[in-house]
Amino acid sequence: xxxxxxxxxxxxxxxxxxxxxxxxxxxxxxxxxxxxxxxxxxxxxxxxxxxxxxxxxxxxxxxxxxxxxxxxxxxxxxxxxxxxxxxxxxxxxxxxxxxxxxxxxxxxxxxxxxxxxxxxxxxxxxxxxxxxxxxxxxxxxxxxxxxxxxxxxxxxxxxxxxxxxxxxxxxxxxxxxxxxxxxxxxxxxxxxxxxxxxxxxxxxxxxxxxxxxxxxxxxxxxxxxxxxxxxxxxxxxxxxxxxxxxxxxxxxxxxxxxxxxxxxxxxxxxxxxxxxxxxxxxxxxxxxxxxxxxxxxxxxxxxxxxxxxxxxxxxxxxxxxxxxxxxxxxxxxx
Ligand code: HEC
Ligand code: HEC
Ligand code: HEC
Ligand code: HEC
Ligand code: HEC
Ligand code: HEC
Ligand code: HEC
Ligand code: HEC
Ligand code: HEC
Ligand code: HEC
Ligand code: HEC
Numbered sequence: 001x002x003x004x005x006x007x008x009x010x011x012x013x014x015x016x017x018x019x020x021x022x023x024x025x026x027x028x029x030x031x032x033x034x035x036x037x038x039x040x041x042x043x044x045x046x047x048x049x050x051x052x053x054x055x056x057x058x059x060x061x062x063x064x065x066x067x068x069x070x071x072x073x074x075x076x077x078x079x080x081x082x083x084x085x086x087x088x089x090x091x092x093x094x095x096x097x098x099x100x101x102x103x104x105x106x107x108x109x110x111x112x113x114x115x116x117x118x119x120x121x122x123x124x125x126x127x128x129x130x131x132x133x134x135x136x137x138x139x140x141x142x143x144x145x146x147x148x149x150x151x152x153x154x155x156x157x158x159x160x161x162x163x164x165x166x167x168x169x170x171x172x173x174x175x176x177x178x179x180x181x182x183x184x185x186x187x188x189x190x191x192x193x194x195x196x197x198x199x200x201x202x203x204x205x206x207x208x209x210x211x212x213x214x215x216x217x218x219x220x221x222x223x224x225x226x227x228x229x230x231x232x233x234x235x236x237x238x239x240x241x242x243x244x245x246x247x248x249x250x251x252x253x254x255x256x257x258x259x260x261x262x263x264x265x266x267x268x269x270x271x272x273x274x275x276x277x278x279x280x281x282x283x284x285x286x287x288x289x290x291x292x293x294x295x296x297x298x299x300x301x302x303x304x305x306x307x308x309x310x311x312x313x314x315x316x317x318x319x320x321x322x323x324x325x326x327x328x329x330x331x332x333x334x
Contacts, residue, residue: 212275260317
């Protein structure tokens with residue numbers, strides 16, 4: 001397990017001074033912003049203030065080329081450079097800021113590279129050009145000119161995906177929507193930044209390491225069995241066992257005359273992900289059966305004469321059967 005929170009914290013600590021103040025410590029950050037806001041040109045007024053620290057040499061556009069967005073210096077998080085530089089007419093019909101020169105998103109694409117066209121999955125407000133539902137056009141206290149920070153931004157429009165559920169995915173409860181989702185557009189379903197397999201493997205990378213592996217797990221099809229955010233079932237499963245298993249396996253209990261008492265609790269014998277034993281058994285068959293069946297009792301049974309070292313499943317079906325004692329046809333006493 002790697003915790004992105006921890007990573008973020010380490011990052012903040014590692015990058016040190018200025019970043020620490022702007023990104024990690026809210027009170028000091030506010031102070032800096034206040035100082036910074038003093039340098040912001042008044043709307044409609046002229047200013048001699050130095051332009052904001054934005055374009056570094058590596059991001060400076062060539063002549064005639066639109067500026068490329070990139071990670072700016074921390075102190076530029078709050079003010080949009082063309083606003084800061086009083087280039088109102090870049091966006092407005094007039095220098096004092098009346099109607100827009102172009103509708104969004106076209107207006108934004110005059111300077112920013114269009115990151116939406118060509119992507120398979122587009123976030124609806126982005127596709128609709130509703131950039132200002134998330135971004136302030138002029139300045140903001142938040143980085144990336146966002147109208148709100150963190151999950152609050154997403155919850156402006158989305159219901160809390162955890163609300164009303166009994167079991168919550170810790171990654172959603174104490175993490176960021178943006179740990180898994182992109183805000184604008186991607187090539188993966190549900191606006192994920194990566195494939196489902198890669199998304200889950202970011203934090204759960206040890207579920208398909210053993211010798212036998214459950215096919216849907218090694219395929220990374222975690223969502224065949226789990227919900228991504230929350231569930232009313234333990235371990236975030238979509239359905240309880242055995243119903244979950246019948247999504248892909250023939251229901252061998254439906255017509256069975258005799259059933260093993262514990263058979264519906266599939267995970268008492270099978271690991272749903274992986275195992276060092278074949279058939280995904282939680283342990284070697286003999287040990288597994290011995291967990292619940294006392295050796296002394298078994299030995300007392302005449303059907304068990306001379307079974308030393310033989311596998312229980314040579315004679316018994318572990319699930320169900322047409323014969324009493326779950327005996328396989330070949331093992332029925334003649
Ligand atoms: C990067 C593009 C951009 C620049 C540069 C820009 N604006 Fe704006 N401005 C916008 C957008 C987008 C809106 C929101 C329009 C809407 O939502 O209908 C807006 C809205 C406004 C409004 C309407 C009131 C408000 O705040 O919502 C005024 C007034 C305004 N701008 C003045 C200015 C002035 C003055 C400048 C120059 C100092 C400036 N703008 C520079 C994009 C820009
Ligand atoms: C006149 C050019 C221009 C226009 C038009 C423009 N931007 Fe920008 N924008 C910039 C520049 C320059 C930066 C600084 C990026 C950089 O460092 O290269 C920037 C930065 C940003 C950032 C912050 C990036 C960051 O890393 O903090 C956001 C968000 C943003 N713009 C959104 C918009 C949106 C939304 C629109 C349309 C309403 C828009 N921009 C229109 C020039 C423009
Ligand atoms: C649903 C909210 C949302 C909408 C709508 C939205 N953005 Fe963003 N945008 C974000 C968030 C969140 C980030 C910060 C991403 C991050 O931290 O990884 C961001 C970052 C950016 C950045 C800077 C970083 C980058 O990815 O280049 C730019 C530029 C930008 N947005 C432009 C736009 C434009 C243009 C539109 C409209 C076409 C738009 N955004 C619509 C949420 C939104
Ligand atoms: C301005 C409103 C608005 C904001 C803010 C917003 N969304 Fe959305 N989002 C929508 C709409 C509308 C849809 C399409 C209808 C739906 O699926 O609910 C959507 C769809 C989605 C989808 C499903 C996409 C798909 O194709 O399956 C995801 C995932 C998503 N949003 C995540 C986020 C995240 C993460 C944030 C915060 C960064 C966010 N949204 C912020 C309005 C918004
Ligand atoms: C651990 C990764 C992860 C995090 C964190 C996360 N999501 Fe998701 N989200 C997913 C996955 C995976 C799907 C696809 C679910 C599916 O297809 O069954 C999804 C689907 C969605 C959808 C599409 C509709 C739906 O509910 O299936 C929306 C909307 C959404 N997420 C919003 C959010 C919001 C808002 C947050 C933050 C509060 C968030 N997500 C946090 C992984 C995540
Ligand atoms: C950002 C890290 C992160 C990502 C990405 C992530 N998880 Fe998790 N997940 C956690 C943490 C933290 C826990 C709680 C600790 C634990 O049980 O291992 C957890 C727990 C779980 C649990 C057990 C819940 C329980 O109650 O026992 C399941 C199931 C799960 N995650 C499935 C997924 C799936 C499916 C995905 C991909 C859609 C995914 N996770 C992506 C961090 C993450
Ligand atoms: C065939 C169904 C199935 C698939 C596919 C599946 N799981 Fe599970 N998972 C389960 C079941 C059932 C449990 C509950 C096990 C129990 O009750 O002991 C579980 C439990 C978990 C747990 C918590 C307990 C533990 O073993 O750590 C995590 C975390 C988890 N799954 C993550 C994942 C991830 C990530 C994937 C994709 C790589 C995945 N699962 C694929 C069925 C599945
Ligand atoms: C998304 C589909 C899917 C679900 C749900 C599913 N399985 Fe499977 N399972 C498979 C596939 C595919 C195989 C491989 C079949 C084959 O090799 O013939 C398999 C094989 C197995 C095997 C044999 C493994 C081996 O080593 O030969 C066992 C045991 C098993 N599943 C148990 C379960 C249990 C228990 C559940 C419910 C918790 C379950 N499965 C849910 C798809 C699924
Ligand atoms: C009491 C332990 C036990 C329980 C409970 C159990 N199994 Fe099994 N299962 C086994 C054993 C042992 C094998 C290996 C059988 C063999 O070697 O003949 C097996 C084999 C399998 C196989 C692969 C071979 C086959 O028969 O297709 C599947 C699939 C399977 N189990 C699914 C399930 C499902 C689904 C459940 C829950 C309804 C379940 N098992 C409950 C012990 C159990
Ligand atoms: C989780 C506990 C558990 C495990 C593991 C378990 N059993 Fe059972 N088994 C039971 C219970 C409870 C009964 C019903 C009470 C009894 O007859 O002892 C039972 C009954 C049986 C019966 C008699 C069925 C009948 O029709 O009367 C057989 C045969 C049997 N088990 C074989 C096995 C074999 C073979 C294994 C190993 C693959 C195994 N059991 C593993 C709990 C378990
Ligand atoms: C050579 C075939 C064979 C093997 C191997 C075998 N059994 Fe049996 N088992 C039988 C027969 C036959 C009966 C029915 C005996 C009777 O009718 O009196 C039986 C009955 C049972 C019963 C129900 C009666 C009782 O004793 O409670 C259980 C439980 C049981 N076996 C469990 C096991 C376990 C666990 C193993 C593995 C350690 C095992 N068996 C291995 C043939 C076998």
